[in-house]
Amino acid sequence: DAKTTQPPSMDCAEGRAANLPCNHSTISGNEYVYWYRQIHSQGPQYIIHGLKNNETNEMASLIITEDRKSSTLILPHATLRDTAVYYCIVRAAYGGSQGNLIFGKGTKLSVKP
């Protein structure tokens, strides 16, 4: 699986958009970008994933650069409940031990009033 790099922490004002970057310069053609978040002392929560097109769901938007070497998770109107650690994971759909998600240290997002 390709390695990902995320900033260790970010702040965001409540009601503003939170843009969380992730670098994955060694991503290969069959690897997807997944985002999860983990609120303190809870289990991680799946947010969104994409291959090369931008994706949007009720929680967030995922923007993947054309060369696929980086991506940005966008929370359009951050609330205090979005304070969490956000994990960017790059993984192929198949291969290796299926489902072995490799969580790094992620980005701790603090949403402030």
Add this chain to the structure above:
Amino acid sequence: DGGITQSPKYLFRKEGQNVTLSCEQNLNHDAMYWYRQDPGQGLRLIYYSQIVNDFQKGDIAEGYSVSREKKESFPLTVTSAQKNPTAFYLCASSIVGSTSYNEQFFGPGTRLTVL
């Protein structure tokens, strides 16, 4: 409500005792997983199972054992052979196939403290 339950939320055990952590899901998912999380760290895979009566070791299986006798249940036993068992344990499940393996639903976790 559909989801994954783990019990108990907090568990204390004496060193040298085996302990079993419960994980139940009613999502009708075929695949289930156990992860371990240490303070300030990401998750590491202990065991996973894609079908009843079958399971595979993950990256850190030593000192742990599992069973998968029912689709809904995937208990994890932390044995006395596990050198550093104090951690936050997370169970997850997913549909089998394609990208679905990587869209996992997690339980609330069990925090195990070995005294």
